[in-house]
Amino acid sequence: MDSKTFQLTVVPLYRRLYIVARAIASNDDDAADIVQDTMVKLWNVRHDLSRVNSIEAYAVTIVRRCAIDHLRRRHDDCDVEQAVALASEPPCDDAAVVRLAIATLPDSQRRVVEMNVYEERSTDEIARLTGFTPGNVRQLLSRGRRRIREFFAKQ
Amino acid sequence: MTQTSDINEIKRLLALFYEGQTTPEDEARLTSFFLNAEAVEPSLEPDRQLFVALHAASTAEPPADLQRRIVAATCGKRRIYFRYLAAAVLAAAIVVGALVLSTHRTTSSSLSESEPDVAVVSVDTLRRGDASRLVAQSLNSDTSQVEVEIMTAMSAHNKAINPTYNSDSARVVSVFRKVDSRLAKCFANAREGFTSTQMAFNRIDNNINKITQ
Numbered sequence: 001m002d003s004k005t006f007q008l009t010v011v012p013l014y015r016r017l018y019i020v021a022r023a024i025a026s027n028d029d030d031a032a033d034i035v036q037d038t039m040v041k042l043w044n045v046r047h048d049l050s051r052v053n054s055i056e057a058y059a060v061t062i063v064r065r066c067a068i069d070h071l072r073r074r075h076d077d078c079d080v081e082q083a084v085a086l087a088s089e090p091p092c093d094d095a096a097v098v099r100l101a102i103a104t105l106p107d108s109q110r111r112v113v114e115m116n117v118y119e120e121r122s123t124d125e126i127a128r129l130t131g132f133t134p135g136n137v138r139q140l141l142s143r144g145r146r147r148i149r150e151f152f153a154k155q
Numbered sequence: 156m157t158q159t160s161d162i163n164e165i166k167r168l169l170a171l172f173y174e175g176q177t178t179p180e181d182e183a184r185l186t187s188f189f190l191n192a193e194a195v196e197p198s199l200e201p202d203r204q205l206f207v208a209l210h211a212a213s214t215a216e217p218p219a220d221l222q223r224r225i226v227a228a229t230c231g232k233r234r235i236y237f238r239y240l241a242a243a244v245l246a247a248a249i250v251v252g253a254l255v256l257s258t259h260r261t262t263s264s265s266l267s268e269s270e271p272d273v274a275v276v277s278v279d280t281l282r283r284g285d286a287s288r289l290v291a292q293s294l295n296s297d298t299s300q301v302e303v304e305i306m307t308a309m310s311a312h313n314k315a316i317n318p319t320y321n322s323d324s325a326r327v328v329s330v331f332r333k334v335d336s337r338l339a340k341c342f343a344n345a346r347e348g349f350t351s352t353q354m355a356f357n358r359i360d361n362n363i364n365k366i367t368q
Contacts, residue, residue, distance in 0.1 A: 018217035036221070098208035141175035
């Protein structure tokens with residue numbers, strides 16, 4: 001992939017990547033740094049990107065890893081869930097509240113709900129990417145959404 | 156369709172949503188309904204908050220300069236790197252020229268010997284036209300102005316060391332002053348170029364550190 005193709009096909013993904021990064025990072029600046037780091041990593045492997053089935057799916061995977069690494073660096077002694085909880089600012093707007101609600105879900109529910117909300121993936125896509133059956137994905141989505149609704153009902 | 160049947164349809168879709176059974180189209184319809192609803196019945200208020208918040212979280216707006224930063228750190232990197240590098244090389248040559256001229260002025264008791272003009276050689280070896288254009292771009296100044304500055308300084312320097320001027324020492328001193336003035340301007344531009352270059356290198360170093368961490 002040459003420079004011009006990269007600019008036309010990969011750079012425009014930054015908005016989608018920012019949404020994914022912002023869901024994990026503790027603030028806007030960190031999310032922007034994470035997206036920039038992700039783009040640099042993609043740039044460094046640009047010659048191999050033509051062999052990737054979906055550059056967007058690949059980029060989302062990279063940005064998630066970058067965001068989690070970023071949190072780990074900030075909280076060396078914590079596991080990811082603790083780091084997410086520690087990094088979360090006191091919720092001050094609707095988006096922050098729902099991010100916090102999603103971050104506190106059990107792992108499988110959180111993973112499925114995040115893929116649905118931030119990555120806008122369908123049930124079948126999530127099933128394919130996670131290895132769960134479509135029925136399992138629907139069940140996890142159902143439980144996750146009910147818990148988030150309870151979170152809002154208590155606010 | 157009446158308002159009541161609208162609400163009933165929303166409630167039916169909500170039930171499907173909480174069962175994980177909705178399609179993306181169903182979810183888009185629910186989102187649209189709750190974003191546009193001025194008020195909903197109390198039992199739907201948590202649902203309204205949920206859909207408004209999910210929409211806000213899934214449409215987070217990146218900082219305005221993020222795209223520019225990404226381009227600068229990836230596909231635009233070489234161009235910027237080359238521009239600053241060219242500015243740095245030209246600036247270094249001008250500084251060398253200034254130092255040589257300064258030494259020449261203080262150590263030469265006589266200007267009768269025609270010595271090799273190191274400053275001119277240094278600048279000439281730089282493909283002056285291209286380098287001047289790049290420096291002008293990096294400093295946001297007029298290309299021809301930079302070129303004129305360098306050419307005038309070189310011309311004045313040539314005249315200063317030319318034996319035909321030796322008979323007129325006052326004129327030599329005057330020409331030297333002009334050379335100093337021109338080179339001072341070039342030197343000021345060069346310093347600016349160095350600062351920009353240093354900042355560019357720092358940014359590149361930071362990016363490399365981030366990648367290798």
